[in-house]
Amino acid sequence: MELELLGTGTSHGIPVISCTCDVCTSVDSRDKRLRASALIRLDNGMTILIDSGPEFRIQALRAGLSRLDTVLFTHSHADHTHGLDDVRIFTHTQDMPIYAEQRCAQEIRERFAYIFHRTQEGGGKPHIKLISIEAESAAQGEANAYYPPPIDIGGMQIIPIPAMHGSIPVLGWRIGDTAYLTDCSAIPEASLDRLKGLTNLVIGALRERPHSTHFSFSQAVSVIHRIGPQHAWFTHICHDFSHQGIIDWLDTNHPGKKIEPAYDGLRITIR
Numbered sequence: 001m002e003l004e005l006l007g008t009g010t011s012h013g014i015p016v017i018s019c020t021c022d023v024c025t026s027v028d029s030r031d032k033r034l035r036a037s038a039l040i041r042l043d044n045g046m047t048i049l050i051d052s053g054p055e056f057r058i059q060a061l062r063a064g065l066s067r068l069d070t071v072l073f074t075h076s077h078a079d080h081t082h083g084l085d086d087v088r089i090f091t092h093t094q095d096m097p098i099y100a101e102q103r104c105a106q107e108i109r110e111r112f113a114y115i116f117h118r119t120q121e122g123g124g125k126p127h128i129k130l131i132s133i134e135a136e137s138a139a140q141g142e143a144n145a146y147y148p149p150p151i152d153i154g155g156m157q158i159i160p161i162p163a164m165h166g167s168i169p170v171l172g173w174r175i176g177d178t179a180y181l182t183d184c185s186a187i188p189e190a191s192l193d194r195l196k197g198l199t200n201l202v203i204g205a206l207r208e209r210p211h212s213t214h215f216s217f218s219q220a221v222s223v224i225h226r227i228g229p230q231h232a233w234f235t236h237i238c239h240d241f242s243h244q245g246i247i248d249w250l251d252t253n254h255p256g257k258k259i260e261p262a263y264d265g266l267r268i269t270i271r
């Protein structure tokens with residue numbers, strides 16, 4: 001199995017429209033970051049998309065996507081959802097199941113209301129079955145919180161990992177020895193338990209300056225140390241640092257640790 005990072009940029013992407021900074025004008029291909037999204041390829045040929053950002057169409061073409069079985073959402077922010085319409089090419093023969101934390105599911109229903117209304121025959125729209133996952137109390141780390149059970153996709157157990165992104169609940173996703181958690185600023189204790197024994201962790205790390213809804217590089221490194229994966233990658237990166245600049249920052253501040261910035265197109269083997 002494999003996780004492919006389709007996009008590793010923050011909500012603006014890199015380059016940022018109209019920005020002339022060194023990172024936005026860099027010629028290093030790793031400094032071109034589409035909005036954050038990932039693809040899981042199972043050994044049985046099934047494919048699972050994590051977030052359908054505004055560049056989903058471009059990402060699907062780049063990745064040679066010929067099949068899509070389901071979408072798992074992390075949360076409803078525009079940079080993670082606004083390409084949802086383009087999954088419709090994969091929904092001609094049957095409704096596609098789509099999983100989202102319940103607040104996210106409600107926002108998807110409102111924002112993409114046309115998908116859920118009866119419309120005239122021939123009107124192109126995705127045919128989806130939106131499945132809402134209760135996880136808010138778990139994301140907030142409440143005692144006796146309800147922890148959502150794993151989802152079975154093609155015989156694989158995909159585990160929702162509740163976390164907080166500022167004041168909103170989000171979901172990370174774990175499959176086998178690999179977890180993907182973008183856009184978060186706190187991970188409750190019980191979710192850290194669900195992240196034990198990881199080989200690979202992809203985690204949102206916006207920049208080094210603090211931010212109210214995202215881990216900074218230093219905060220992400222602390223979380224990585226607590227979780228203890230064999231290898232970790234930063235994603236959802238903004239234009240404060242170039243790709244090489246992050247490598248240098250990690251070498252200086254956390255030498256010898258297996259942490260790297262991710263880049264668009266990175267493929268990670270899942271076991």
Ligand SMILES: [Zn+2]
Binds near residue numbers: 011077080236
């Ligand atoms: Zn985001």
Ligand SMILES: [Zn+2]
Binds near residue numbers: 016019021025239
């Ligand atoms: Zn810039």
Ligand SMILES: [Zn+2]
Binds near residue numbers: 075077165
């Ligand atoms: Zn967000």
